[in-house]
Amino acid sequence: MSITNFTRKLLDIQDKNIHIDSEGITIEEYKGRTYKFIHATLTYEATHCPHCHIKKEGTSIYKNGTQTSRITIPTIGVHPVYLLLKKQRFMCKPCARSFTAKTSIVKRHCFISSNTKAQILVKTAEAQSIKSISRDCGVSDATVQRILNDGAKAFKPYHKTLPSHLSFDEFKYAKSQMAFEYINAETGAILDILDRRDSRTIKNHFITHYSLKNRKQVKTITIDMNAGYVTVIKELFPHAEIIIDRFHLVQLISRSMNKTRVTMMNRFKTSNGEDLKKYRRLKAYWKLLLKKENELSYTSYKYYRLFGQRIEASIVQEILAYDSRLRRNYQLYQSLLRAMNQKNYVALENILSQPCHQDISTYLRTSIQTLRKHLPYMKNSFYYTYNNGRMEGINNKIKVLNRVAYGYRNFTNYKNRILVHFQLKPVERTTNKRMKNKTRPKAA
Numbered sequence: 001m002s003i004t005n006f007t008r009k010l011l012d013i014q015d016k017n018i019h020i021d022s023e024g025i026t027i028e029e030y031k032g033r034t035y036k037f038i039h040a041t042l043t044y045e046a047t048h049c050p051h052c053h054i055k056k057e058g059t060s061i062y063k064n065g066t067q068t069s070r071i072t073i074p075t076i077g078v079h080p081v082y083l084l085l086k087k088q089r090f091m092c093k094p095c096a097r098s099f100t101a102k103t104s105i106v107k108r109h110c111f112i113s114s115n116t117k118a119q120i121l122v123k124t125a126e127a128q129s130i131k132s133i134s135r136d137c138g139v140s141d142a143t144v145q146r147i148l149n150d151g152a153k154a155f156k157p158y159h160k161t162l163p164s165h166l167s168f169d170e171f172k173y174a175k176s177q178m179a180f181e182y183i184n185a186e187t188g189a190i191l192d193i194l195d196r197r198d199s200r201t202i203k204n205h206f207i208t209h210y211s212l213k214n215r216k217q218v219k220t221i222t223i224d225m226n227a228g229y230v231t232v233i234k235e236l237f238p239h240a241e242i243i244i245d246r247f248h249l250v251q252l253i254s255r256s257m258n259k260t261r262v263t264m265m266n267r268f269k270t271s272n273g274e275d276l277k278k279y280r281r282l283k284a285y286w287k288l289l290l291k292k293e294n295e296l297s298y299t300s301y302k303y304y305r306l307f308g309q310r311i312e313a314s315i316v317q318e319i320l321a322y323d324s325r326l327r328r329n330y331q332l333y334q335s336l337l338r339a340m341n342q343k344n345y346v347a348l349e350n351i352l353s354q355p356c357h358q359d360i361s362t363y364l365r366t367s368i369q370t371l372r373k374h375l376p377y378m379k380n381s382f383y384y385t386y387n388n389g390r391m392e393g394i395n396n397k398i399k400v401l402n403r404v405a406y407g408y409r410n411f412t413n414y415k416n417r418i419l420v421h422f423q424l425k426p427v428e429r430t431t432n433k434r435m436k437n438k439t440r441p442k443a444a
């Protein structure tokens with residue numbers, strides 16, 4: 001392999017008309033920074049003139065000097081790399097005009113190689129800050145953002161129509177602001193992000209960008225328990241069923257059950273030795289109380305530090321025996337959990353229609369009130385398989401992105417960053433993962 005071929009391969013330059021000059025690599029200072037310069041020439045025999053389109057015959061088109069461009073190419077090694085490309089100039093006799101040799105490595109009037117642009121876009125798919133991308137690729141911050149904005153243009157959704165199944169959610173950005181996002185509930189594709197989440201903004205957005213006919217075709221919209229969207233959804237999407245994400249329902253009651261346990265546990269924090277033992281057990285085995293009753297083991301013995309050799313189910317029974325109020329709350333919690341897991345709407349409705357016993361904690365009471373308010377939409381969550389799992393996955397990634405993208409004062413730039421980030425990095429299925437990680441409230 002010749003040196004030119006070898007170097008071309010190393011630099012990912014596919015254009016065979018580019019010839020690397022022998023000993024053509026220099027290290028030089030440029031604008032206060034050290035760069036690696038690769039000196040090369042672009043030349044070939046022109047076949048026709050781009051101005052008059054007349055084919056070359058004899059010497060009708062002749063070579064006439066060169067023009068040098070400084071092109072940013074992907075960095076190899078320590079310093080950012082410039083390709084100093086001497087481009088062949090041609091003269092066309094018939095029309096007396098000149099033109100420059102073309103290459104596939106850069107677009108016309110552009111000094112950043114297509115490879116570098118691709119590299120920048122790939123890097124934005126990782127949670128890297130603009131600063132660090134610009135440093136890695138040897139371009140300015142503004143250039144990175146410009147390439148990112150160009151890349152995001154491909155994802156502009158407005159000319160598209162809405163899918164049948166949507167998912168709405170919100171996320172925090174720029175310290176304390178909330179953005180609204182909606183995605184295709186089936187594919188997980190982000191459709192758009194708005195800088196606010198108030199009803200007026202949402203209404204304006206959907207009315208401006210989608211026809212009523214299209215909005216009428218939306219069949220379901222999955223939301224978490226933010227009641228704020230219910231009214232606006234009914235106005236905008238007259239035929240859509242609202243689905244409350246089931247995961248959030250379970251999370252709501254398991255959180256309130258855990259708070260209830262903490263309240264009752266703290267009553268045993270006395271100087272009495274027997275009470276302290278109960279306190280410690282209530283503190284240590286919180287997970288067992290939150291676990292679905294039918295998933296507790298009734299058969300296998302395990303060693304528990306504060307109990308000794310025991311069966312899971314017997315530990316739960318012993319802990320519940322400490323306090324009849326705890327038992328009552330536990331039973332209510334388990335019955336709600338069971339109804340939700342079995343997707344038994346009648347059972348759920350039945351539990352929620354009964355007045356709360358006086359022993360029920362304020363935490364569980366509040367949750368029950370919330371559940372009552374959302375009861376009609378919970379029915380849908382039992383019926384449809386859509387959930388906010390994909391949305392959760394997206395939001396978790398946005399959180400990571402927020403940590404590196406703190407510099408965004410311009411919402412459009414921020415949004416483009418997110419759009420490019422997700423278009424280049426398909427959303428993984430996170431439904432199962434989040435069940436593992438998130439149903440677990442912090443131990444008190």
Ligand SMILES: [Zn+2]
Nearest residue numbers: 049052092095
């Ligand atoms: Zn010509």
